Amino acid sequence: MDPLSELAARLRQARHVLVLTGAGVSAESGIATFRDAQTGLWARYRAEDLATPEGFRRDPALVWRWYQARRAQIAAAAPNPAHHALAALAAQTRLSLVTQNVDDLHQRAGSPAVICLHGAIMRSICSVTRLPISAQWLAAHPGEPPPSPHHAQGLARPGVVWFGENLPQEALDLAEAAARDCDLVLAVGTSALVYPAAGLPELAKRQGACFAEINLEATPLTRRADIVLRQPAGVALPALLA
Ligand code: BJW
Numbered sequence: 001m002d003p004l005s006e007l008a009a010r011l012r013q014a015r016h017v018l019v020l021t022g023a024g025v026s027a028e029s030g031i032a033t034f035r036d037a038q039t040g041l042w043a044r045y046r047a048e049d050l051a052t053p054e055g056f057r058r059d060p061a062l063v064w065r066w067y068q069a070r071r072a073q074i075a076a077a078a079p080n081p082a083h084h085a086l087a088a089l090a091a092q093t094r095l096s097l098v099t100q101n102v103d104d105l106h107q108r109a110g111s112p113a114v115i116c117l118h119g120a121i122m123r124s125i126c127s128v129t130r131l132p133i134s135a136q137w138l139a140a141h142p143g144e145p146p147p148s149p150h151h152a153q154g155l156a157r158p159g160v161v162w163f164g165e166n167l168p169q170e171a172l173d174l175a176e177a178a179a180r181d182c183d184l185v186l187a188v189g190t191s192a193l194v195y196p197a198a199g200l201p202e203l204a205k206r207q208g209a210c211f212a213e214i215n216l217e218a219t220p221l222t223r224r225a226d227i228v229l230r231q232p233a234g235v236a237l238p239a240l241l242a
Contacts, residue, residue: 007212007227008240010184014093018175018182019086020200021099021106021233024189024215028080028234029105031073035191051162056127060155064145067158071121074103082188083109085237092241096178098171100190100197102160115174117167117197123159126150132159167196179203186212189233192219 148154
């Protein structure tokens with residue numbers, strides 16, 4: 001059987017499917033991935049300066065402006081067939097959708113209960129307390145970044161998880177519980193280099209789940225995959241449901 005038909009059959013039989021998504025799923029919506037050698041964000045910008053708490057402490061204005069530009073790009077983007085296929089899959093099967101993506105395209109495609117491991121770029125939080133900051137506060141307090149309403153030394157920062165920061169515990173607990181329970185795990189459009197997210201397929205495999213990878217390129221997880229689809233997510237995912 002060809003890999004697409006094999007995975008489609010596995011999907012039909014599965015009791016609980018865990019899908020782990022990464023930046024490749026939003027690439028077809030025009031949002032840059034992180035590690036593409038030419039167009040990836042980390043090919044053009046330094047992660048140490050822009051996606052660490054130390055970088056934010058050194059130059060909060062630089063970090064704030066970079067995230068404001070990305071927010072504008074994401075707001076102008078639309079979900080693609082991969083996002084829509086995953087939303088449709090949730091209506092057909094028991095699905096835990098775990099994403100590393102900080103954009104809101106899964107939610108805008110209609111996926112329910114998305115488990116966001118790396119936060120949400122559209123949200124702002126206090127740099128000291130991590131409490132949420134409302135859009136109204138930000139509109140009334142211009143600044144790059146605006147001050148925080150929650151702490152005198154606090155600044156608004158994007159509600160994402162930077163390197164060296166802990167993932168939101170509730171999301172990680174839900175993701176790990178789904179990995180222990182699922183019988184099919186799909187990693188879609190992720191380089192599988194960033195932990196703990198990249199450990200989820202292995203955790204599921206150890207409990208006996210079948211593991212499938214959908215990616216344009218090989219990743220460190222490929223050798224552990226039972227089924228590999230070398231196709232764009234926006235082609236492979238709709239084809240699986242057809
Ligand atoms: C397509 C496609 C198409 C393209 N169709 N496919 C264990 C071992 C080693 C290190 C660690 C470890 N545990 C923790 C660490 C440290 C660190 C880490 O993992 N470092 C490694 C890089 C070495 N992890 C952390 O710091 C995490 N925190 C943590 O663990 O806290 C406790 C702790 C701290 C320190 C030490 C030990 C424990 C936090 C990680 C936060 C990641 N944050 C970012 C930025 C978010 C905010 C923002 O957007 O600015 O999250 S980094 C970036 O990478 C982003 C992504 O979510 C994440 C993953 O990237 P992703 O999604 O895989 O994208 P790409 O670009 O890498 O890959 C795209 C893929 O798509 C490619 O494979 C393409 O081929 C494919 N593709 N088009 C299908 N159309």
